[in-house]
Amino acid sequence: MADTLRPVLERRLKSGIAGDVSFDRFTRGRYATDASHYQIMPVGVVAPRTMDDAARAIAIAREEGVSVLARGGGTSQCGQTVNASLVIDCSKYLNRILELDVEGKRCVVEPGIVLDDLNRALKPHGLWFPVDISTASRATIGGMTGNNSCGARSLRYGNTRENVISVNAILSDGRAQAFGPASPSLSEFPPSSPMHALASDLLALGAREADEVAARFPKVQRRVGGYNLDALLPGRNDLNLAHILIGSEGTLGFTTQVELKLSPLLGRRAVGACHFGRFYDAMDAAQHIVRLKPIGVELIDRTMIELAREIAIFRPTLEQFVRGAPDAILLVEFGEDDHDENLRRLKQLSALMGDLGYAWTKDGLKQGGVVDILDPALQAAITEVRTSGLNIMMSMKDEGKPVSFVEDCAVPLEHLAEYTLRLTDVFEKHGTRGTWYAHAGAGCLHVRPVLNLRLDKDVKAMRAIAEEAFAMVRAYKGSHSGEHGDGIVRSEFHEFMFGSKLVRAFEQVKARFDPDGLFNPGKIVHAPKFDDRANFRFGPGYRGEDVATRLDWSAWPGSGGGFQGAVEMCNNNGACRKIEGGVMCPSYRVTRDERDVTRGRANSLRLAVTGQLGPDALSSDGMAETMKLCVSCKACRRECPTGVDMARMKIEVQAARAARFGFPLRDRLVGWLPRYAPYAIAFPWLMNARDIVPGAAWLSERLAGFSARRSLPQWRRDVFRDVIPGRGREPANPESITTTGSMDSGSGTVAPSRNDEHQVVLFADTFNRYFERENLDAAGAVLTAAGYIVQVAQPADDRKRPLCCGRTFLSVGAVDQAREEAERTLAALAPFIDRGIPVVGLEPSCILSFRDEIPALVKSDAADKLAGLALTFEEFLALEHKAGRLDLKLKSTPGRALVHGHCHQKAFDAFGPVQTVLKLIPDLKVETIESSCCGMAGAFGYGADTIDVSLAIGELSLLPAVRKAPDDAIIVADGTSCRHQIHDGTGREALHLARVLADRL
């Protein structure tokens, strides 16, 4: 693939508009996919800063004979957001609220605003845009309008179409035009105006096709296929010309602003989780349940429940509302203004389930009933599981994946049970299976059969399944395109579903708006075959290259020892583009650049390892740029629904680059810190000169790339030397513990009666050892005070160099050196590992690497066992507390503690214990700082090329929260980098938990 296919277009755009213009192959590659199975390389990508820039870009594209593809979050499932066009990304800059009329319950927004961002801004006014789609955290209003998206509460609120008042668009002739409510006589448009002519033609078309529309448009609420000819029928007194643009998938014009109808926020709700012993029965019950007028009836089936149980963040939620082993659950939600009415309906729901023959006391298929869910926090958590439904399904690691193409059909409720049964049979006939979820109340069920689209036989099965499924749906007078749109996947079937007369009418709509095919050609009309593999992400000839990898990827299929399969886990659903909640992906939250999100990186990696970005792409500058702002926070590992672990993948990229170019000076200084530290402490004044001698910081920026704006950690002589204060040097062998001395003597010897249960190994990491020994001292003091026999892990060999987890080496891709350190540490810890003695560490990123990277680096029993024994300091204390073994007397401390969690604590579910342990301090009020990454992220914050993003990440939430904290509040942060960032950004000292506890002994 050449770097620039259209040099003139690129040049004109670069000089003609403000905004980002990218024609390089990495950027184009990142915009070549949406959440469908298609891939089409765009010509170039533009993120205009203003609407005028967007208009200019469209004009330039038209003049250069290149089509235009508008894009929001790129989360479409049907291929409507891929094309060989100039992509205009609205999400980066064109995302403002232009007007808010609280009284009139309406607002005007630019198309790139994300639904959740909009609703966050509306919440203080008691309003929301109620089309609550699953992808609300990253889907844009422009995309929702393009697809006529439908939310879980569509029973109450309708689709996007019912909630849009008007749409302004740039049309193919460059004209800006408003589309909105109009009178059937079109008297508001001057007779000679182009809009009058366009609207008249559209109404004439509507009148001509009225009978056909009445006969062929499905009568279900969920119909988003084709153009909305039903909006143009004669005799309607609610004519709204915007409706023809809604659901048009960017094929008729470029939306510049959307006027939205807003609704009052929902009040308290009551949810009933109806448990069924058989999927069929759940489907059959939906038609009865909707009579109780719920605002949503959502399905989750057994497979989803089982898969969700395997995912750490979802497990606790399921435990709270799933009873027994149901085959399907319908989540029925009541949201009337009068909450007593909701409770009454919940009771009626229980009675209905009883009438249908369900009881908890029964055995077999009729065991079931309703679990009432009234706690709003649990309701929100369940919504999170439900909206992650598709992603949960996609978490399977095989080459075959659930594929969306019949996932969206909607049938009248009375046929739902039979339809799902018959479709399951169709799947079985073609050797596959599907998992069902979504909007039972609207008759629109999502199902994705598992197929491997690299195989011809599975592609053939896909066509056969589609044809059989759509034939069934047609017979039920249902809709083949019920929610996600047409794109490439369903447009081909319009002829079969709507008939050729209506499809010709659709073509006339397109021709009337866009005769030259400027906007997103080949979607809705004139579409390619949906199974044309030339348009597939896994197209003909798609195969992994022979890439050398250093870590263990064997859990996945594909080349690079499974690296390819791990990379391919990204299905482009865009969950990593969320801006609030969770901690993924901090740099994107600052830059809003597709490059800086896990999806962008995964796409670049996928293209690189399959040879689509040229030779040596893995170690190229383009890839280094792609990875540069990844702070290795590991949030994706936990929060990406399919578990894409980009921090680990970044190690491979850095290793590949180092293998090709060697390690740059900065990486050497960072990575090899544990190696030179024992010598550096002999001359701390020399090492610290960089921050004292004028010009030295500037020089370090020039020579090594350390930002002159950052101070470096201060070297000292009195480093931690494996001795717990008040005690002698610890024996390195646990055998000796049980045979010598007395713990109580404080002499460092221990009572013979102590057994392994009371022993713990303190792992002194490089950062705390050399720069903040007070934390290790404090941890030793706390553990000793609590009655534990504390051993400090020491090298088994006689080298003077202390142990190290290898983290600094990993952070620069020095995998061999990291392995060497890890093996050395494993050898030193072997006697403790054998006896199952916990290994406790203070620096989350170090101790947690024993659970994550080390087992992927060193394949041994010891490494696996250590993964189970390695605990953060607070995890150890919390576990001991839970087991009733922790005897720690702490002084009362009236006041507040504000806690910031290290990213790796969050990624490994190890943040809760910090709060648990802090709460052991009497009278201390513990509050969590709702923060993402601190932004420092190891060496990231020191880089001259990354410091701005680092500071901006800190400013997202952590630093403002610390500044706001009362002077006497204790700021707790267990990560070395986090404490450094807090200090640099606010001037306040944050403490490791160990010191907070030690001060209160």
Ligand SMILES: Cc1cc2nc3c(=O)[nH]c(=O)nc-3n(C[C@H](O)[C@H](O)[C@H](O)COP(=O)(O)OP(=O)(O)OC[C@H]3O[C@@H](n4cnc5c(N)ncnc54)[C@H](O)[C@@H]3O)c2cc1C
């Ligand atoms: C896991 C998952 C769950 C989903 N759940 C739902 C759901 O619950 N309900 C639902 O309805 N959909 C759902 N979808 C589909 C998708 O998320 C929605 O359709 C969403 O509204 C698309 O928004 P977007 O910003 O990503 O749009 P994009 O994919 O970027 O664009 C969608 C279409 O709109 C067009 N478009 C975008 N901006 C403009 C503009 N300025 N002018 C003209 N055309 C424009 C594009 O060209 C494209 O054709 C889901 C998808 C996934 C992956």
Ligand code: SF4
């Ligand atoms: S990286 Fe994960 S969260 Fe992001 S788009 Fe891919 S699968 Fe979704």
Ligand code: SF4
């Ligand atoms: S490790 Fe963190 S910064 Fe990197 S991709 Fe994952 S979430 Fe984003």
